[in-house]
Amino acid sequence: MNFIQSFRMSCAREAKKLHARIVKTKGSWHSDNSSILSLYTNLNLFHDSILLFRSLRSPPPLAWSSIIKCYTFHGFFHHSFSSFSQMRALGIRPNRHVFPSLLKACALLKDFYLGQSLHACILRLGFDFDLYTANALMNMYSKFHGLGGCAGKVLDGLSERGRANCSTMAVVTMNIDNVRKVFDRMPVRDVVSWSTVIAGNAQNGMYEEALALVREMAGAHLKPDAYTLSSILPIFAEHADLIKGKEIHGYAIRNGLDADVFIGSSLIDMYAKCTRVEYSLRSFYLLPKRDAISWNSIIAGSVQNGKFDQGLMFFRQMLKDKVKPMHVSFSSVIPACAHLTALSLGKQIHGYIIRIGFDDNKFIASSLMDMYAKCGNIKMARYIFDKIEANDMVSWTAIIMGCAMHGHALDAVSFFQQMLMDGVEPNYVAFMAVLTACSHAGLVDEAWKYFYSMEQEFGITPGLEHYAAVADLLGRAGRLEEAYDFICKMRVQPTGSVWSTLLAACRAHKNVELAEKVLDKIILVDPENIGAYILMSNIYSSAQRWKDASKLRTYMRKKGLKKTPACSWIEVGNKVHTFTAGDKSHPYYDKINEALYVLLKQMEKEGYVLDTSEALHDVDEEHKRDLLLTHSERLAIAFGIISTPAGTTIRVIKNIRVCVDCHTAIKFIAKIVSREIIVRDNSRFHHFKNGSCSCGDYW
């Protein structure tokens, strides 16, 4: 039992003793009993308060205000109002303590009309000039729309009254107007009044108004307190206004408010949104006490700024500090695992989520699905999806995207159809997912159908991703000219990467003339696109136009353009191992090399022939061979084979597309070692098993 509790208990004992003495010595006097009642309600003694109140023959205003407060505090809002009605029926004039409790009850009941009629009553009785009542009124109005869905509820009420055309925005404005009206009529305002009106504006996105009020507040010689500051800091975060945010931080330090846990968390958020995560860290470490909100702010801030490892580290520390995570903590931590493709950590977090009973939360389930899909475990993603009772757009989109990434195109399309049948409207991302699936499987007709329905049936304007998927699909299907025209007619400016997919298709279909036209387009929008130059030079090489190829390479060298090094990752024993092509730095390099050599011998026996068409042409055959055989994914796979138990799945991530030769080689390797090998490149997953790949050699 803590100090406050024991103090409260001893107070309650004393109050009861006092009560007993009054009853014994004087009989029951009104004023004494009302004071005891107010003591009881302040000590939250619900039953004692009710019993005492009921024993009073004609309770005075103080007793009424105490009992109303007591009912509101314990959540019996309707009792608060019925007591108020009884009191009015008896002709008792309410005192200034009555309305704040009733207004609070209105806000908690989310009953806008009750609140309005109470407001009318306050005006009639002249209590709008009372500081506490006016503050409570403003607080109620700002709660009405600060709470999600509340404006909608108000709106429903309005349409019942025949104001069907009123929009949600209008309701928000109306509430803010109400807050403002109360505020403007107040003869005296304290810090709470200012803070309430500022927070009300800020919470509803009216940042300029909120800031203007902060300036006015300073003009009225009132100092913002912790509550005011924590309502205005999100404004600067939203606008990524570092300078103003820092000013407020300085103010907080000067006034000794920076150690406040609310301000601390707001500062961490603000700095993170301004991409100054180092300042977030400093604010975090300077906090004398950390609660779930401050931990959550630093985790989210780290992840939002791409510092995934740091975010996960803070999450572990938070658990060590015995702080219970909130739902939102997981919406940062799970995507961090997905980005790092840290499957085993992701699994541990999933286990933890189940233990604390958060697994039925749809947002968490959807981000878990996304994490498993991105880490290569589509089976688990589907398992979680099947367990969700009523799927919403987020979970449908996650499963469709997962299937698309893994080349389960027909499943993706069928999930999309099921979603439509369930009456869930697809959004921008869902269309991206289904079009990607179509493009990976070469489903041209389906893709056209979805592409057109997007705008015509669902009113979603296609974005770059949708155009890119269709262009990619046409290119892969060999409809190169059609793809070229399609990209030229796009309603958004095509990026270098959209054109690059067509360039890749030109190489696959050996169309040098069109490739040259495409390269010109790429140079216009993205002159530093190294991948495009390399692709073009390979196209020249395979058409045996060596001169053009070497001209292009000289040009690249002159411009100082360098290839991004290819890189592969594999997670073994909770540690991520990174490999680059020809990398000799790994401690097991010799063993890896030996394993690759043994494998190669077996592969050649089974009919593997090295395909050097994708290697650079200006090196000799022997060197070409070495270069291909030490591509980063091969090193990672070989390391996986020698360091994990036989029969287990090997998961490798690569930062760029897998080359044709490695793709063939991995098919042989998977068969020889009898393992499933999953490789994720920059756009999709390849599941290699029994000598074939899930992509059907179409990637």
Ligand code: ZN
């Ligand atoms: Zn390769």
Ligand code: ZN
């Ligand atoms: Zn494949």
